[in-house]
Every structure is written in C-alpha cells, then in structure tokens.
Amino acid sequence: MLSTLILLSIGIPWFGAFLLWLAGDGKPRLQHSLAVMFALGGGAAALAMIPLASSEVALVIPVGAVFGDFTFIADGLGVFLAAVAAVIGSLAVIFSVDYMHGEHQLSRYYAFVLFFIGGMVGLVLTSNLLLMFFFWEITALCSYALISFHNDDPKAVAGGMKALVITQLGGIGLLLGALLLFAHTGNYDITALLANPGILPAGMLAFMAFGALAAAAAKSAQFPFQTWLPDAMEAPTPISALIHAATMVNAGVYLLARFYPAFKDVPYWPLAVMLVGVITALMAALMALSANDLKRVLAYSTVSQLGYMVYAVGAGGIFAAQFHLFSHAIFKALLFLSAGAVIHAVGTRDMREMGGLGRQMPLTRAVFVTGALALAGLPIFNGSWSKELVLEAGLKAAEAGGTLWMYILMVITAGLTALYTFRMVAMVFYGQPRTERHVHDAGAAMKVALVPLALATLVSWLAVGPFSRLLDEHTLPYHHLEAEPTLVWLKEVLAWPTLIVLAVVAAGILAWFGREKLAGITQFLRGLNWAASNSFGFEAVNRAVVAAVGWLAEKLRAFQTGQLNWNIFGLAAALVVVLAILLAGA
Amino acid sequence: MNSIEILPVVIAAVFCLLGIGIYALLVTRNLIKVVVALQIMVKGALLALVAAGRLAGNVDLGQSMALTVIVADTIVAVVGLALAVQIRRHFGTLDLKSIATLRK
Numbered sequence: 002m003l004s005t006l007i008l009l010s011i012g013i014p015w016f017g018a019f020l021l022w023l024a025g026d027g028k029p030r031l032q033h034s035l036a037v038m039f040a041l042g043g044g045a046a047a048l049a050m051i052p053l054a055s056s057e058v059a060l061v062i063p064v065g066a067v068f069g070d071f072t073f074i075a076d077g078l079g080v081f082l083a084a085v086a087a088v089i090g091s092l093a094v095i096f097s098v099d100y101m102h103g104e105h106q107l108s109r110y111y112a113f114v115l116f117f118i119g120g121m122v123g124l125v126l127t128s129n130l131l132l133m134f135f136f137w138e139i140t141a142l143c144s145y146a147l148i149s150f151h152n153d154d155p156k157a158v159a160g161g162m163k164a165l166v167i168t169q170l171g172g173i174g175l176l177l178g179a180l181l182l183f184a185h186t187g188n189y190d191i192t193a194l195l196a197n198p199g200i201l202p203a204g205m206l207a208f209m210a211f212g213a214l215a216a217a218a219a220k221s222a223q224f225p226f227q228t229w230l231p232d233a234m235e236a237p238t239p240i241s242a243l244i245h246a247a248t249m250v251n252a253g254v255y256l257l258a259r260f261y262p263a264f265k266d267v268p269y270w271p272l273a274v275m276l277v278g279v280i281t282a283l284m285a286a287l288m289a290l291s292a293n294d295l296k297r298v299l300a301y302s303t304v305s306q307l308g309y310m311v312y313a314v315g316a317g318g319i320f321a322a323q324f325h326l327f328s329h330a331i332f333k334a335l336l337f338l339s340a341g342a343v344i345h346a347v348g349t350r351d352m353r354e355m356g357g358l359g360r361q362m363p364l365t366r367a368v369f370v371t372g373a374l375a376l377a378g379l380p381i382f383n384g385s386w387s388k389e390l391v392l393e394a395g396l397k398a399a400e401a402g403g404t405l406w407m408y409i410l411m412v413i414t415a416g417l418t419a420l421y422t423f424r425m426v427a428m429v430f431y432g433q434p435r436t437e438r439h440v441h442d443a444g445a446a447m448k449v450a451l452v453p454l455a456l457a458t459l460v461s462w463l464a465v466g467p468f469s470r471l472l473d474e475h476t477l478p479y480h481h482l483e484a485e486p487t488l489v490w491l492k493e494v495l496a497w498p499t500l501i502v503l504a505v506v507a508a509g510i511l512a513w514f515g516r517e518k519l520a521g522i523t524q525f526l527r528g529l530n531w532a533a534s535n536s537f538g539f540e541a542v543n544r545a546v547v548a549a550v551g552w553l554a555e556k557l558r559a560f561q562t563g564q565l566n567w568n569i570f571g572l573a574a575a576l577v578v579v580l581a582i583l584l585a586g587a
Numbered sequence: 588m589n590s591i592e593i594l595p596v597v598i599a600a601v602f603c604l605l606g607i608g609i610y611a612l613l614v615t616r617n618l619i620k621v622v623v624a625l626q627i628m629v630k631g632a633l634l635a636l637v638a639a640g641r642l643a644g645n646v647d648l649g650q651s652m653a654l655t656v657i658v659a660d661t662i663v664a665v666v667g668l669a670l671a672v673q674i675r676r677h678f679g680t681l682d683l684k685s686i687a688t689l690r691k
Contacts, residue, residue, distance in 0.1 A: 563687040
C-alpha cells in the first residue's frame with residue numbers, strides 16, 4: 002500500500018511531465034488541464050501517505066551492488082515534506098493557469114514543474130544517499146530550467162546559470178559525503194548511519210557533516226551562498242513560490258534535520274550551523290529592508306526565514322525547524338502567489354511604481370496582508386507560533402552553550418522582519434497610486450490557489466499537536482522528538498521570552514509608522530543601507546570568482562590544441578601514469 | 588609446443604602491435620593512416636583477449652569476445668573510412684592539422 006503510494010506520488014507527476022512533453026505546444030487548454038490533473042493526482046497520493054507514515058523501509062528497488070538498493074522510507078519527516086511539495090505544487094500549477102495565460106512553450110514549463118514535484122518527493126522519501134543526491138540534482142536542474150524559462154531574457158538566463166553553478170558547488174559536498182559513506186560501509190544506507198554514526202571514523206564523519214552543511218547552505222541560499230536566490234526571481238512567479246520559497250530551498254534544511262542525529266556530536270558542527278543561520282537571517286533581513294523590487298524583498302525574506310530554520314536545527318530544535326518550515330512554506334507561497342497576481346496586473350516588480358493598489362485589488366490585498374502578518378510574526382498567524390518555537394529552541398541552546406548573543410541577534414532580526422514586511426505592504430497596497438494604470442484583481446484560477454493558502458496561514462498552527470505526533474519517535478526513531486497535544490505546545494510558547502519577542506516585533510512595526518520621527522537615525526544608518534543594497538559585497542565576490550575562472554579557462558585553452566596527435570599523447574601519458582600507480586601499489 | 592612457451596611471444600606481439608599503433612597515432616597526420624593505426628592497435632587488443640582467455644582457462648569466452656570485437660572494429664573502420672572520404676570531399680585534404688576546426 003505504502004510502496005504503491007510512494008511510486009504514485011513520484012510517478013504521477015513524472016508521467017504527467019512526459020505526457021506534457023509529448024503533447025507539444027499550441028494546445029494551451031489541453032496543456033493547462035493535463036498539468037492540473039497530474040499535479041492534483043500527485044498531491045492526493047502524497048497526502049494519502051501521511052496517515053501511513055512509519056520508520057520501516059517501505060519500498061526497495063534493487064539496482065545492483067554498485068548503487069546499493071534504492072530504498073524508500075516514508076517516515077514523518079519525509080511524508081510531511083512530500084505533502085508540502087505536492088500540495089503547494091498543485092496550487093502553483095493551478096495558479097499558473099491564469100498567470101501563464103498566453104505564454105508560448107507551456108509544455109516546457111509544465112513538464113519541468115511536474116518533473117520537479119516528483120523529484121522533490123523522491124528526495125525527501127529516499128533513504129539511499131546516492132539516490133538522494135540524484136534527486137537533489139534533479140531539483141537543481143528543474144530550478145535552473147524554470148528560472149531561465151524566458152530564455153530570450155539575458156537576465157533570466159544569467160540568474161539560472163548562477164543558481165545552477167552555486168547549488169552544484171554545494172552538491173559536491175553531498176556527493177563526497179555519499180562516496181565516503183560507501184567507501185567505509187559498502188552501501189549508501191542513511192538509516193544505518195543515523196542509528197550508529199560510529200560506523201564512520203570521527204574525521205570522516207566530520208568531513209561528511211561539513212560537506213552536508215555546505216550542500217545545505219548552497220541549496221537553501223545560506224551564507225556564504227545566498228546570492229543566487231534573489232537573482233532566481235527572474236523565474237515566473239508561481240515558480241518562485243513553489244521552488245524558491247516553499248520546497249526546493251527547504252531541501253537544505255531537510256538535509257540538516259535528517260542527518261542531525263548523526264552529526265550532532267561532531268565538534269563545532271551545531272555551532273557552525275547556528276552561526277550560518279544567524280548571519281544569514283540578519284544579513285538577509287537588512288537587504289530586504291533596502292530592496293525595492295517586490296520579488297527581491299520576498300526572496301531576501303525567504304533567505305532570512307530559512308536562516309531561522311537552519312539556526313533552529315543547529316540549536317537542536319528539529320521540531321521547531323520543521324514546524325517553521327511548514328508555516329513558512331504556506332505563508333511564503335501565499336505571499337509569492339499574491340505578489341504574482343500584483344505583478345501580473347501591474348506589469349512591473351518595482352514597488353516604487355506601485356502603491357494604493359489595495360482599492361483595485363481587494364482580494365489580493367486581503368490574502369497578501371494575511372501572509373505578510375504571518376511573516377512579520379503577529380500572533381494568531383502561523384508564522385508567529387513557529388518562530389516562537391524556533392527562538393525557544395535557540396534560548397535553550399543559549400542556556401546550554403553560551404550562545405546568547407545569537408539568540409539576541411535572532412530576536413532583533415524578528416523586529417527587522419516586521420519592519421520590512423510593513424514597508425513592503427505599505428509600498429504596494431496603501432498610500433497614493435504612483436502610476437496611472439488600470440488594474441484588475443486576481444483571476445479565478447488565481448483565487449482558487451490563493452484562498453486555501455490564506456486560510457491555512459490563519460489556522461495551520463493549530464495542527465502543531467498532530468504535527469508533533471507525525472514527527473515523533475515512531476516515525477523518526479533517532480531524532481528523539483516528543484509528541485505533545487496542541488495545548489501543551491501553545492502553553493510552552495506563551496512564556497515570558499515570547500513577550501520580549503512580541504515587544505521587539507511591535508517595535509519593528511512602530512519603527513515603520515514612526516519613520517518620519519526616526520529620520521535622524523535613518524540618516525545615521527545610510528552607510529548600512531548602502532552596504533545592504535550592495536549585498537554586503539557578496540555580489541562583488543561572485544563577479545571576482547567568475548572573472549578568475551574565466552581567466553584561468555582562457556589560459557588553459559593552450560592545452561586544447563584540437564589536434565589528434567597531442568590528444569593521443571595525453572591519453573598515452575595518462576595510461577602510463579595509471580600503470581605506474583598500479584605497479585607502485587602492487 | 589605447449590602454451591607456457593608461446594605465451595611470452597604472444598605478449599611481446601601484443602605490446603608490439605599496441606606500441607606501433609600508438610606511435611603511428613602520435614606521429615601521423617593523415618586520416619587514412621590514423622584509421623590504419625587504430626586497426627593495428629585493435630589487433631593487438633584482440634590477441635590479448637585470446638591470450639587472456641587461454642590463460643584464465645576459458646578459451647571459448649576469450650575467442651567469442653575477440654569475435655565480437657572484430658565485428659565492432661570492422662564497423663569502426665568502415666565509419667572511419669567513410670568519414671575520411673567525406674572529409675576529403677569537404678576540405679580537399681586529409682591533413683589532420685588543417686581539418687582541426689575544434690579550436691577556432
């Protein structure tokens with residue numbers, strides 16, 4: 002039963018991708034309906050897995066000794082993320098029916114979206130590290146292809162390349178970890194490693210742990226790899242919502258959470274993870290404050306919120322990290338999709354040209370504000386509760402390990418989050434219209450996608466109890482998470498540190514409304530603003546790396562003579578070297 | 588004459604054929620001669636396969652592998668020569684240096 006569902010939840014979207022590719026262009030109605038049908042099918046299969054979650058191996062595909070058996074385990078963590086990917090994937094596809102209306106090459110678009118959904122589901126369900134790497138790269142490939150969907154736009158192509166190169170760079174860390182595991186144990190079984198990290202020598206385990214951190218940082222756009230995500234905003238907006246807010250960028254957090262039991266005793270690893278999270282969260286929040294492109298603000302806020310999750314994993318709050326991931330996936334998908342409705346209507350992404358849109362787009366304003374309040378961390382919205390859990394995990398770690406300064410920085414970041422969120426909402430929906438434009442509200446398919454997300458943003462925190470049962474020891478035997486009823490969780494959240502956090506959030510909101518009075522301070526902070534809008538020099542570093550690689554490649558051309566004789570010489574020389582090594586080893 | 592005594596001769600022949608092939612590939616610039624050099628190298632490899640089959644006590648396997656390689660190798664030669672003909676028509680020469688368009 003479970004094995005069928007696993008195959009279905011991967012297979013339905015992939016089969017749909019194949020069909021759409023076969024269908025070809027020029028039949029938009031067929032393409033839209035096929036895509037929606039297969040996305041919904043995948044979503045249903047993924048949802049049906051949730052009650053069946055268990056830590057047993059559910060599906061084995063033997064593929065021979067070299068790759069190890071391809072095993073799938075539908076445990077709590079896996080089915081939860083699979084459901085997020087498939088359900089938000091379905092909503093993004095439904096939204097696309099309106100958003101991509103009239104676009105050419107819909108087959109390519111939908112085929113990659115569906116291929117991505119299947120790949121993401123596979124990524125979180127497999128327990129074979131090599132197979133996980135394959136799925137990991139499938140998601141990276143789809144992300145690249147969809148960022149560059151408008152391949153006649155140089156900015157989109159450049160953004161796609163940047164995303165691909167940076168995430169591949171991190172992916173090497175994951176691949177090396179997988180090969181190390183194979184070299185020492187003879188298979189790629191993740192469960193065995195989680196059960197007993199001692200099967201690897203300490204040095205190798207540390208190498209694998211930091212390799213996984215690099216892979217996760219690159220995938221989740223964490224420091225120092227955060228630069229690709231803002232440029233990925235050239236993608237069509239449903240893609241930004243699905244891949245670059247709700248699912249793929251969470252894969253890094255998933256990886257860290259999945260391997261936490263194995264890596265938590267590696268010296269300095271939890272500290273490094275927390276540090277990455279804190280630096281990213283703070284820096285991205287500052288950049289969000291200085292950005293003027295609506296989607297870029299959302300991208301920076303995604304980076305910042307992912308920083309919260311990474312920080313929580315480092316602090317040992319696996320449950321908090323996953324719950325924040327859950328909340329964030331919902332409200333950020335909502336924000337991106339409603340931003341997509343705005344952009345679709347206005348035709349620009351620059352917030353300075355918006356303003357006063359609320360009167361013309363009442364529904365979009367309502368759902369956007371819902372998402373924004375969740376992002377800002379106001380109570381009764383899901384983002385607030387999960388952020389509290391994250392900060393509480395941080396406080397516990399601070400009591401245990403003297404990382405109080407990190408906790409304080411994270412609380413300040415929560416205030417900054419509220420500030421930039423209110424700035425964004427005010428610039429888009431309130432005030433006087435800054436351009437004369439006739440604007441229409443979201444279309445029917447858009448509403449179908451937006452309204453469920455808005456409702457979920459309001460109530461998903463009530464699911465904290467069932468959610469903790471899903472992730473308890475029965476489905477994740479090595480993480481030692483405890484299941485509690487919702488009320489216990491809520492009581493735990495409503496402790497005194499929460500009041501401090503809420504006060505900081507309120508201060509952030511007040512700072513926006515009192516910005517005229519604070520003009521003196523903002524003058525003082527101009528230098529910081531300048532640094533933030535230049536992404537703290539990371540773009541310059543990127544450009545320098547690209548230039549250096551280009552220079553080196555130009556120099557290496559000397560070896561590429563294009564002449565057979567030299568190539569044969571190279572082959573023969575390499576053969577001699579290999580033989581010499583073999584002889585020396587024998 | 589039994590197999591122990593013939594083996595060094597066979598191995599020497601294998602190395603000679605491979606060496607001649609590699610040397611020819613290193614120095615020649617004529618496409619036809621390149622195909623000939625490849626053929627010489629493959630003949631060395633065939634001999635090695637048969638000898639290895641004999642050594643491993645699995646003569647049938649070695650010989651059937653060799654036969655398979657002969658078939659594949661013939662196709663390589665045919666395609667290579669056909670390419671040579673087309674290149675001669677297109678470029679008017681078989682000189683490798685003047686038809687190396689990969690680095691331009």
